[in-house]
Each structure stands twice: as C-alpha cells, then as structure tokens.
Amino acid sequence: MKIVVLVKQVPDTAADKRLDPDTLAVDRGAVDGLINEMDEFAIEEALQLVEKHGGEVTVVSMGPEDANDAYKKALQMGADKAVFLTDPALAGSDALATSLALAKVLGTLEYDLVILGSEASDARTSLVPALLAERLGLPQLSFASKVEIEGAAIKINRLTDYGHDVVEAALPAVVSVVEKINEPRYPSFKGIMAAKKKPVDTLDAAGVGIDAAEVGWAGSRTKVLDATVAPPRAKGTIVSDEGNGGVELVEFLASKKFV
Amino acid sequence: MSEILVLVEHTDGDVKKVTLELLTKARALGAPSAVFIGSGFEKAKDKLAEYGAAKVYVAESAELTGYVVAPKAELLAKLVTDHEPAAVLVAATAEGKEVAGRLAVKTSSGVLTDAVDLNLVDGAFVAEQSIFGGSSIVHSAVTAGTPIIAMRPNATPPAPEAAAAERVDVEVTLTEAAKLARVVEKVVVPKGDRPELTEAAIVVSGGRGVGSAEKFSVIEALADQLGAAVGASRAAVDSGWYPHQSQVGQTGKTVSPQLYVACGISGAIQHRAGMQTSKTIVAVNKDAEAPIFELVDYGVVGDLFAVVPQATEEIAKRK
Numbered sequence: 001m002k003i004v005v006l007v008k009q010v011p012d013t014a015a016d017k018r019l020d021p022d023t024l025a026v027d028r029g030a031v032d033g034l035i036n037e038m039d040e041f042a043i044e045e046a047l048q049l050v051e052k053h054g055g056e057v058t059v060v061s062m063g064p065e066d067a068n069d070a071y072k073k074a075l076q077m078g079a080d081k082a083v084f085l086t087d088p089a090l091a092g093s094d095a096l097a098t099s100l101a102l103a104k105v106l107g108t109l110e111y112d113l114v115i116l117g118s119e120a121s122d123a124r125t126s127l128v129p130a131l132l133a134e135r136l137g138l139p140q141l142s143f144a145s146k147v148e149i150e151g152a153a154i155k156i157n158r159l160t161d162y163g164h165d166v167v168e169a170a171l172p173a174v175v176s177v178v179e180k181i182n183e184p185r186y187p188s189f190k191g192i193m194a195a196k197k198k199p200v201d202t203l204d205a206a207g208v209g210i211d212a213a214e215v216g217w218a219g220s221r222t223k224v225l226d227a228t229v230a231p232p233r234a235k236g237t238i239v240s241d242e243g244n245g246g247v248e249l250v251e252f253l254a255s256k257k258f259v
Numbered sequence: 260m261s262e263i264l265v266l267v268e269h270t271d272g273d274v275k276k277v278t279l280e281l282l283t284k285a286r287a288l289g290a291p292s293a294v295f296i297g298s299g300f301e302k303a304k305d306k307l308a309e310y311g312a313a314k315v316y317v318a319e320s321a322e323l324t325g326y327v328v329a330p331k332a333e334l335l336a337k338l339v340t341d342h343e344p345a346a347v348l349v350a351a352t353a354e355g356k357e358v359a360g361r362l363a364v365k366t367s368s369g370v371l372t373d374a375v376d377l378n379l380v381d382g383a384f385v386a387e388q389s390i391f392g393g394s395s396i397v398h399s400a401v402t403a404g405t406p407i408i409a410m411r412p413n414a415t416p417p418a419p420e421a422a423a424a425e426r427v428d429v430e431v432t433l434t435e436a437a438k439l440a441r442v443v444e445k446v447v448v449p450k451g452d453r454p455e456l457t458e459a460a461i462v463v464s465g466g467r468g469v470g471s472a473e474k475f476s477v478i479e480a481l482a483d484q485l486g487a488a489v490g491a492s493r494a495a496v497d498s499g500w501y502p503h504q505s506q507v508g509q510t511g512k513t514v515s516p517q518l519y520v521a522c523g524i525s526g527a528i529q530h531r532a533g534m535q536t537s538k539t540i541v542a543v544n545k546d547a548e549a550p551i552f553e554l555v556d557y558g559v560v561g562d563l564f565a566v567v568p569q570a571t572e573e574i575a576k577r578k
C-alpha cells in the first residue's frame with residue numbers, strides 16, 4: 001500500500017505569531033518553524049498502517065525553500081522518502097491555492113491513501129483535506145479518530161458535533177486525522193541517522209504543471225486588507241484561597257453581573 | 260436587495276442558534292434565503308420565518324445527508340449557479356467550513372473562515388477575523404467569484420424580524436463523486452439539557468485537576484447554577500471523563516462566551532487556542548504558576564474541590 005502524508009511547517013505554536021506588515025501573511029521569519037503538531041499524528045497513522053499492511057510512506061510538503069524541518073521530521077519518524085514543493089510563485093497562497101498546488105503534486109505520484117492532520121496550527125482553517133478531496137474527486141474521510149483498512153475498502157470514525165459517524169469508502173481516499181487517533185512516536189537515534197540518506201525530491205511549480213497565475217498572491221481568491229495587533233488583555237486579579245475563595249469568586253462574578 | 264444564502268444548521272429541524280445569528284447578519288447585508296438540507300423543515304419553518312428568511316430552499320432527500328459533506332456542497336453550488344446570490348454564509352463549524360471549502364472549489368470562489376463580523380464596504384463583503392488566539396485582528400475580502408463566508412457562532416446577537424419563509428423545493432441529481440464517502444452509522448452521544456458549548460454565554464470547563472468522571476459533577480453543579488455549558492480540556496477528554504464534543508481548544512471547539520471558567524486546567528497553548536477570545540476569563544487552579552493565570556480577569560489559587568462547591572453554594576444562596 002502506498003501512502004502519501006502531507007505535512008506543513010508552521011511557526012512554533014508556543015511563540016508569539018504575527019503577520020508580516022508588508023505582505024500581511026504569517027511572518028515565518030519571526031519565529032522558529034517546526035512541523036505542525038497534528039501532522040505527526042498523520043505520519044504515525046501512515047507508519048502503523050504500513051507496518052500492518054506493508055507498503056511505503058511518501059511525505060509531501062510545500063513551503064519556502066528553507067522550510068525543510070517538517071518533512072525531515074517525517075523521514076526521521078520513518079517515512080521512506082520526501083517530495084518538497086518550493087517556489088517563490090507559491091508564496092501567499094490561500095487554502096484554495098494551496099490545495100490546487102498539492103493536488104498537482106499528488107497528480108505526479110502513485111498512492112492508495114493520502115493522510116493529513118485535520119488542522120494546521122497557524123491558519124487553522126481545516127479546509128485543505130476537504131478541498132483536496134474535492135479537487136481529486138476522492139472520498140473525503142476527515143476528522144478521523146480511527147482508521148481501518150480491509151483490502152480496497154477503508155472505514156473510519158469521523159468525529160462530529162453529536163458523537164461520531166462511521167464512514168466507509170473505497171480506496172484511494174483522503175483522510176484527515178485528529179489527535180485522538182494515536183500517540184506519535186519519537187524519532188530514534190537510528191531513525192535520525194537513516195533519514196539523512198533518504199531521497200528528497202525537490203520540485204518547483206512548473207515541474208508539477210502548476211500555472212503560476214493560479215497560486216500564490218496572484219491566484220488566491222481572498223485578500224487580507226489590513227491587520228492590527230489586538231491590545232493585550234488587562235492583567236487580572238489573582239487571590240489565594242484562604243477558606244473563602246469560592247465566595248470571593250462569586251463576588252467577582254456578581255460585580256460583572258454574571259450572578 | 261441582493262440575495263444572501265444562509266445554510267441552516269439543524270438536527271432534524273431543530274435550528275441551531277448560530278443559524279439565527281447568520282440570518283440576522285444577512286438581513287443587514289441583503290435579503291436572506293435559508294437553505295435547509297435534510298428532514299424536519301416543518302419544524303424549522305417558524306424559527307426561520309421569525310428570524311427573517313424570506314425564502315427557504317428545501318432539499319429533503321435522504322441522499323443529501325447519507326454521505327460526508329460533498330452532497331451539501333453540490334446542492335449549494337447548484338443554487339449559486341441558478342440564483343447568483345451576493346454571498347453564501349455558513350456556520351464556522353467543522354462541517355460548515357468543509358461545505359464552504361468544497362463549494363468554493365466548485366464555483367471558483369474565495370472562501371473566508373472563522374469570521375467574527377461581516378460588513379459591506381464599497382459593495383464588497385469584508386470579514387473580520389480574530390487570529391493567533393485573538394492577538395491579531397484582520398480584515399479580509401473575497402476577490403473572485405461568490406464570497407463564501409464561514410462565521411463563528413456567538414459573533415452576532417440574533418434578533419427576530421419576521422418574514423415569510425416561503426418554501427421553494429430544490430432537487431439535485433448527485434454526481435457519483437458526491438457519493439464516495441458513505442455514512443454507514445451515526446453514533447449520537449446524548450447531550451442533556453445544558454446549552455450547546457459554542458453557543459453558551461457562559462462555559463465552565465474542567466481539566467485533569469478534576470481527577471475522575473464522577474468528580475465532574477462538581478463542575479456540572481457550578482455550570483448549572485450559572486446556566487452554563489460544560490467544557491473539558493483534552494487531558495480530561497482523553498482520560499475518558501467527558502465526551503470529546505466538549506473538548507475546548509485547538510482540536511476541540513473554539514468558544515467565545517461572555518464568561519469562561521477554567522477549573523483544574525493548566526492553560527496549555529492548545530487549550531488557550533479555543534478559549535482565549537472569551538470576554539471574561541476566570542480560573543481556579545492550585546498551582547499559582549499555571550499559565551492559565553496569565554489570561555485571567557480573576558483567578559483563585561486553591562483546591563478546586565474547596566473553591567468550586569463553595570462558589571456553587573454561594574450562587575444558590577444569592578438567588
């Protein structure tokens with residue numbers, strides 16, 4: 001079974017993120033980049049499926065030239081090879097343009113399954129899995145908390161507002177996973193060493209047949225008009241409970257008219 | 260006035276509050292037409308009329324809800340082609356956003372998600388989004404196609420203004436591509452009488468500090484005194500103490516209530532991502548160093564099993 005995992009490099013979630021005042025895009029230079037945490041669950045799921053059913057895992061990433069920590073981490077965890085799409089023309093791509101570029105890369109690969117994390121921690125739109133399924137004409141199996149494969153059939157639990165749906169489809173399919181699905185492994189020392197020798201195929205937009213007018217700033221169908229930093233929250237009152245903390249808390253709530 | 264499509268969120272005709280918010284917003288920007296997919300329109304009709312839907316496109320075929328998301332996007336795409344609305348509004352729920360995204364591909368339109376406000380500026384729809392956990396505010400516009408906007412629950416106070424809710428039946432012949440992901444079973448977790456998490460004015464959440472499923476009754480008791488919804492951290496959900504639909508945070512729900520009360524929650528970045536735009540934040544935690552205290556308007560350093568029941572009792576006394 002051939003599995004493609006899509007990973008994204010994002011600014012460290014713990015760091016203060018801001019928009020670049022000139023481009024109004026995420027200022028990637030301002031903070032350290034690392035793999036989007038949710039994507040580790042996607043890699044782990046792919047590795048477990050391959051351990052069970054055989055096959056190989058290709059990791060695909062798209063980003064600025066130096067954004068190679070994400071796919072490297074995937075290779076260290078155990079993915080077999082990487083495809084890295086990088087091109088200045090891709091800068092500024094919104095979710096729609098990104099999904100178009102990724103669909104083009106997928107068009108050059110053979111696969112039975114595409115796995116993604118259900119959300120990137122920077123933009124947080126959760127759109128790309130659904131967009132890719134739409135573009136590729138494949139079943140959308142998003143927000144999966146459990147994945148089972150039997151022959152050419154796949155079954156997932158899709159988390160919903162009311163509980164979950166059990167969803168079935170035929171392979172190939174696009175799956176996005178939530179963090180309930182597994183416990184991502186840490187790369188072993190051996191894994192880290194082995195990753196250095198794994199093949200990385202670096203591609204540009206033209207190389208996968210992307211029309212530059214359809215991606216990046218030019219191809220995006222949305223535009224950020226302005227961005228302002230919100231005023232920081234005012235510092236609150238913190239008290240120690242000396243036996244009356246609950247009552248004092250209610251006094252505060254009453255002062256705000258919640259009680 | 261130009262038509263604005265509003266996709267109705269409902270459970271068998273029980274219309275969610277966010278839909279009333281969207282109708283209210285759409286009325287300020289154009290003439291709202293609701294789009295009702297699935298069963299239960301008769302039950303939904305009065306609510307949709309009360310909140311100003313002039314027209315309701317109704318598609319009741321079971322096929323539309325028997326597959327993941329794609330059929331809804333196909334139906335909306337047909338409506339967009341046939342009626343050329345000025346915009347399409349959906350709720351920024353997990354599924355709402357997916358419908359919006361697929362619709363955007365189908366109609367070559369731009370899509371904006373998680374809008375907290377929407378206005379017409381020189382004839383263009385401009386969405387306000389609160390990003391990076393509320394630390395930046397951006398305004399964005401759709402530059403091609405029909406603007407598709409997914410709006411956060413709790414962003415617009417719903418206000419009634421009666422309209423006819425005239426029923427217009429629509430039919431769509433689904434393509435094979437819309438029927439690839441079959442829902443074979445729906446597992447519904449009973450949800451009780453408390454307000455819905457994303458819609459509630461007050462949310463009381465419990466974390467690992469609560470210690471067990473049974474002890475969540477302490478959180479629930481306070482929630483009930485306040486008329487609040489109950490939330491949970493991932494640690495509490497993964498321990499099996501509370502269902503995942505109650506998870507607040509990056510991979511759970513994003514809530515923006517008037518008041519958020521965090522009990523026994525440390526305030527990890529992924530938890531904050533789901534609650535830090537709450538208007539007032541209160542925390543009870545025995546660790547004075549817990550990062551949640553960086554966010555609070557009021558914090559009590561102490562044992563939640565002493566503080567929370569005392570607060571619950573005090574509120575009851577004051578009633």
Ligand SMILES: Cc1cc2nc3c(=O)[nH]c(=O)nc-3n(C[C@H](O)[C@H](O)[C@H](O)COP(=O)(O)OP(=O)(O)OC[C@H]3O[C@@H](n4cnc5c(N)ncnc54)[C@H](O)[C@@H]3O)c2cc1C
Binds near residue numbers: 506530561
């Ligand atoms: C990809 C990813 C996604 C994630 N998504 C989410 C998400 O959506 N939501 C989420 O919440 N987390 C999420 N997390 C997990 C997050 O990183 C934290 O692990 C989690 O929020 C911790 O939950 P907690 O605060 O309940 O537990 P802890 O961090 O263990 O904190 C428990 C707190 O309770 C306090 N406490 C203990 N006993 C008492 C007592 N008797 N009285 C008062 N205080 C007490 C302790 O002092 C401590 O501060 C995610 C993580 C990853 C990697």
